[in-house]
């Protein structure tokens with residue numbers, strides 16, 4: 234999964250430090266990151282790539298000894314406009330397809346933080362201009378004291394088993410045509426398990442029992458934390474698909490499920506676990 238980078242390690246505690254020429258510099262502008270073309274793929278630029286002294290930027294985290302910095306919003310536009318043709322503004326999902334798992338996690342996590350910062354330039358309570366806290370990863374309002382922490386929205390995803398069949402679905406918003414699992418954001422006032430029951434009933438029209446926790450993963454592309462579950466069908470297996478959310482929802486026999494890559498998403502791990510009859 235995205236966060237599984239052992240024996241490497243993400244050091245995400247808050248601290249202040251100065252950039253070195255070899256550190257990564259994420260430039261975020263208009264919900265996109267400035268990346269460097271390398272043949273058919275992209276790289277995250279380093280501080281030295283910009284050939285400038287004292288770029289206004291701040292430390293985010295490190296993976297092993299590689300530190301990630303984010304260019305301040307005040308300079309992002311200028312860096313984008315002065316970049317050569319080798320640089321392209323790319324959506325955060327571009328990081329997902331990077332071959333190096335360390336860059337994949339580092340880039341996506343940096344974009345998550347950058348997105349949060351860009352959404353909180355002004356206080357939601359009093360409208361004043363905000364600033365970054367110098368004590369923790371937070372945005373503070375100097376006028377009214379409002380404190381805003383990074384947005385991490387909980388999501389549940391569930392592999393519903395029905396004997397040797399798995400409930401699989403395709404979300405209408407997903408450009409990937411493959412079948413995945415039922416998932417959705419947790420609503421206010423409910424537990425993760427209650428969200429599982431509700432989402433399966435809403436999207437597929439069936440009831441589940443024996444909901445069991447499988448694992449979790451960060452999903453920076455939607456500012457989320459995904460909790461994965463397995464569950465068993467409870468009662469009638471007739472699917473009533475929610476057409477506003479899904480284009481397909483069906484029971485797929487174990488032997489008809491193709492292999493899924495398990496190096497990025499918990500969804501694929503849950504599917505593979507069922508396909509290989511491990512759960």
Ligand SMILES: [Zn+2]
Nearest residue numbers: 356359374377
């Ligand atoms: Zn305020």
